[in-house]
Amino acid sequence: MHFLKTTFAIGLLFAANAMPAFARDAPAAPAAEAQTADPSGSFVDEYGTSFDFSLCGETGTDLCGVLTNLEGESATEENLAFVGKQVMQAQQTAPNEWKGSLSAGG
Numbered sequence: 001m002h003f004l005k006t007t008f009a010i011g012l013l014f015a016a017n018a019m020p021a022f023a024r025d026a027p028a029a030p031a032a033e034a035q036t037a038d039p040s041g042s043f044v045d046e047y048g049t050s051f052d053f054s055l056c057g058e059t060g061t062d063l064c065g066v067l068t069n070l071e072g073e074s075a076t077e078e079n080l081a082f083v084g085k086q087v088m089q090a091q092q093t094a095p096n097e098w099k100g101s102l103s104a105g106g
Contacts, residue, residue, distance in 0.1 A: 038055060039053055039055070039063055039096070039098075040052075040053060040054045040055060041053055042068070044069075047071045047072035047074070048069065048071030048072065049067075049069060049070050049071050049072065049074060050067075050068045050069040051065045051066065051067055051068060051087075051088075052065070052066045052068050053065050054066075056089065057089070057091070061091075061092040062089055062090060062091055062092065062098070062100070063088070063089070063090045063092070063098040063100070064086050064088060064089050064090075065086065065087060065088035065089075065102075066084065066085065066086050066087070067082050067083050067084070067085060067087050068083065068084070069083065070082070070083050079104070082104050087102055087103055087104050088100060088101070088102045088103075089101065
């Protein structure tokens with residue numbers, strides 16, 4: 001399970017760090033629009049493990065992550081059970097910033 005947690009940490013770091021870069025590349029927008037930036041997309045780590053991120057939640061501003069593929073030493077029978085499932089949900093705390101939790105088992 002250690003490798004899976006490491007992979008999720010990499011995915012979470014990507015979501016937290018890459019999204020502001022996208023916002024910097026875009027033309028300046030009013031503050032209201034900056035809070036509703038859409039960080040949806042896929043992330044693939046160096047091992048081939050991938051996540052799909054999308055906005056979710058009651059207000060549509062939470063960031064959810066679904067594990068879409070698991071490769072390498074993390075691809076154990078126990079960890080493969082999480083493929084295709086939402087393993088992350090984070091609340092937006094500032095424009096282009098989300099904080100939340102990852103869950104993979106009990």
